[in-house]
Amino acid sequence: MKKQTLFALMLLAASTMQAQVKDPIIMKVGDTEVTKSEFEYALNKNNAATGRDAKAAKEYLPMYIDFKLKVEEAKAQHLDTLSSYIEEYRAGRARQAEDYLIDKEYLEREAHKLYAKDSATVGRDGFLRVSHIMFPLRQDATAETVAQTKAKADSAYQMLNAGMDYTAVAKRYMGMAPDTFEILRGQAFKEFENAAYNLRNGGFTPPVMSPAGLHIIKRISQRPFGSYKEYRSNILAILEKRNIKQVARYRLGYQLAKDMAPGTTPEEALAREDSLLDTKYPEFGNLMREYRDGLLFFEISNREVWQKAAADEKSLEKYYKKNKKKYKFDAPRFRGAVIYANSEEDMQLAKKLLEDAAIDEYKSIVEKNFTKDSVCTIRLEAGVFPIGENGWVDKEVFGQGKGGKLRRGYKMAGTVGTILKKKPESYKDVKGAVVSDYQQYLEKEWVKQLREKYKVEVYEDVLKTVNKKR
Numbered sequence: 001m002k003k004q005t006l007f008a009l010m011l012l013a014a015s016t017m018q019a020q021v022k023d024p025i026i027m028k029v030g031d032t033e034v035t036k037s038e039f040e041y042a043l044n045k046n047n048a049a050t051g052r053d054a055k056a057a058k059e060y061l062p063m064y065i066d067f068k069l070k071v072e073e074a075k076a077q078h079l080d081t082l083s084s085y086i087e088e089y090r091a092g093r094a095r096q097a098e099d100y101l102i103d104k105e106y107l108e109r110e111a112h113k114l115y116a117k118d119s120a121t122v123g124r125d126g127f128l129r130v131s132h133i134m135f136p137l138r139q140d141a142t143a144e145t146v147a148q149t150k151a152k153a154d155s156a157y158q159m160l161n162a163g164m165d166y167t168a169v170a171k172r173y174m175g176m177a178p179d180t181f182e183i184l185r186g187q188a189f190k191e192f193e194n195a196a197y198n199l200r201n202g203g204f205t206p207p208v209m210s211p212a213g214l215h216i217i218k219r220i221s222q223r224p225f226g227s228y229k230e231y232r233s234n235i236l237a238i239l240e241k242r243n244i245k246q247v248a249r250y251r252l253g254y255q256l257a258k259d260m261a262p263g264t265t266p267e268e269a270l271a272r273e274d275s276l277l278d279t280k281y282p283e284f285g286n287l288m289r290e291y292r293d294g295l296l297f298f299e300i301s302n303r304e305v306w307q308k309a310a311a312d313e314k315s316l317e318k319y320y321k322k323n324k325k326k327y328k329f330d331a332p333r334f335r336g337a338v339i340y341a342n343s344e345e346d347m348q349l350a351k352k353l354l355e356d357a358a359i360d361e362y363k364s365i366v367e368k369n370f371t372k373d374s375v376c377t378i379r380l381e382a383g384v385f386p387i388g389e390n391g392w393v394d395k396e397v398f399g400q401g402k403g404g405k406l407r408r409g410y411k412m413a414g415t416v417g418t419i420l421k422k423k424p425e426s427y428k429d430v431k432g433a434v435v436s437d438y439q440q441y442l443e444k445e446w447v448k449q450l451r452e453k454y455k456v457e458v459y460e461d462v463l464k465t466v467n468k469k470r
Contacts, residue, residue, distance in 0.1 A: 026462045029065060030072040030454040036462055039064060041286045043466065057466040061458065067297060069450040073304075074296035085295055092291050100277055100284060101270055102248035103255065110244060111235045115228050118235075122184050126224040130196050130217055131178040133170045137213035153207035153214040160204060166218055180220055192217065304446050309439040319438045320427030326437070327430045328423050334397045335429055336417010337362055337382040338390060340410035346370065346378055347414050354416045359383075359428070379407055384420070384429050 026036045043060050079085060135153045137146060152173060159169050170178040183193065189210040199205060199219035207214045239245075252273075253266025260269055278285040309316070320327070337354065341347040353365050362382050370377045385393045391404025396415040406413055420429060427434045 024459070024462045026459055026466070027065070027068075028455075028457040029068040030076075030456075032068065032072055034068065036466065037282070038286065038289065040466055042067075042290070045290075057463055061463070065456055065458075066447050066450075067293070069447065069454055069456070070300050071293045071296050072454055073450055074300035077300065079296055079299050080292075082299075085299065089292055089295060092295075093288055096284065096287060096291070097274055097277055098245065098249075100281060101252060101274060102245055103251040104248070106251050107236075107239070107244060107248045110239060111232060112228065114235050114239065115231060118231075119225050121186070122225040124224075125185055125197060126222055127182045127184050128196055128222050129180055129182050129220040131166075131170075131180045131220060132192075132218065133166075133173055133178060133216040134212075135173070135207070135214040139211065149214060150207065153216065157206050157216055160216070166204065178218075305439055305442045309435055309442055316431070316434055316438055317427050319441065320430075320434050323437070324423070327433065329420065331387055332398070332422075333420040333424075333429070334385045334393050334415070334417055335359060335383075335420055335425075336385075336397075336415060337380045338392045338404075339414045339416060340379040340381075340407045340412070341414070342377065342409075342411045344412070347412060350378055351414065351416045359417075379410060384424075 023035045023037045025033045026039045027034045039057070042064055043057060046060075074080065133153075133156055135149050135156075137149055141149075156169050156173050159172075160166060167177050170176070183196065185193065185197075187193070188196070189212065191208055191210045192215060195205045195208045195215075196217050196219055199217065201219055201221055204216055204218040207216055249270065250266055253270040256269035256273055257264045257266050260272070278288055336359065339347060339350050339354075341350065350366065350370070353369060354362055357365055359382055362380055366378060366380055367376060381390070385397075387394060387398050387400065391401055392413045393415060394401040395403040396413075397417075397419060403413065424430045
């Protein structure tokens with residue numbers, strides 16, 4: 001018994017060593033080990049480096065470490081236990097797993113069947129692109145009407161034979177340029193179809209009578225039915241509407257269940273197969289790890305940087321005051337609003353009410369004074385505008401141009417606000433730039449803290465082998 005146990009332990013140790021050699025650990029971030037294949041997957045997919053050598057890997061390395069540090073912090077804050085995270089991950093995984101849990105051979109066979117059927121329907125003649133000058137006739141048209149219509153069609157045909165442009169003739173008799181469209185055998189009136197297929201590319205017919213009237217048909221081009229590869233995605237989309245994947249899923253489950261314990265249902269077999277996908281298919285495992293880490297990265301970054309930077313007004317003001325020199329204007333700006341109204345009375349009242357108000361108060365003032373039956377009778381576009389951004393600001397404030405376009409449903413436009421000549425008066429005048437810069441500042445400080453908090457070990461010998469043949 002002891003010999004058997006020792007032998008089993010030796011086998012386990014050997015298999016572990018073999019796995020490590022096959023996919024060695026390239027770094028350790030906090031308590032998380034990162035394999036060489038994981039790093040290679042991230043490096044290649046993000047296309048962060050220009051080459052596929054150790055130098056390129058080294059250039060990408062700091063970015064990936066920062067990413068993994070943030071994921072590690074998200075786990076430390078237990079963001080991976082949030083119900084919202086768990087639900088989003090489950091839903092995303094289910095979508096990606098769908099294509100692995102179907103009988104792919106069956107799906108391909110059905111797709112080929114549909115392709116063969118459609119190919120036979122189109123036939124050797126393929127698709128024909130045509131245009132026509134139409135002279136409509138009702139089925140109950142009198143002989144006199146038929147004669148008059150035929151005379152028009154003959155006249156048009158004579159013009160074409162004399163060298164007049166086809167589109168010009170069409171506009172003369174139809175009042176518009178002719179459309180082009182594709183037909184195939186069996187789709188159009190027989191008279192139309194036969195005449196069109198007997199033409200050469202660029203040629204046109206004499207007037208052809210069909211149940212719809214008279215046509216002068218121009219043949220533009222012909223193309224054969226495409227290959228299976230060309231149509232595969234469209235065919236699969238058609239089959240999906242017919243619930244083909246549900247059938248393919250059940251078929252796979254039935255096949256798997258036959259190789260399992262008696263009484264195993266197809267759904268139980270599929271559930272077991274689903275649990276093995278990450279290890280059975282490396283590309284799926286990589287994708288799911290990337291998705292899992294990405295969700296955590298987004299949530300922790302939103303909490304620590306993005307949301308904090310956008311919402312912390314005091315810190316934004318403080319950052320702006322400390323870095324005022326960065327935000328000088330290279331040209332004047334207009335801080336205020338473009339007003340759209342339907343009456344001069346509303347326009348003047350809006351200007352009067354907003355003239356001395358802060359831009360943050362514009363919206364509430366307008367809603368309070370211009371709302372009738374739950375509908376606001378004027379519209380505002382508020383902000384800080386440089387020259388060239390808004391036609392109405394350019395005209396009304398800077399005396400340039402002819403104005404912009406009126407908003408739908410409004411008859412006039414005007415402006416209210418202040419010209420800022422050399423620099424902003426508050427961080428709110430350049431809030432977008434301040435928020436962006438403050439986010440970068442927070443990001444830098446946060447990463448510095450994470451690098452102090454978590455130990456990072458990189459195994460240089462493994463790093464040198466990245467994207468090199470083993």
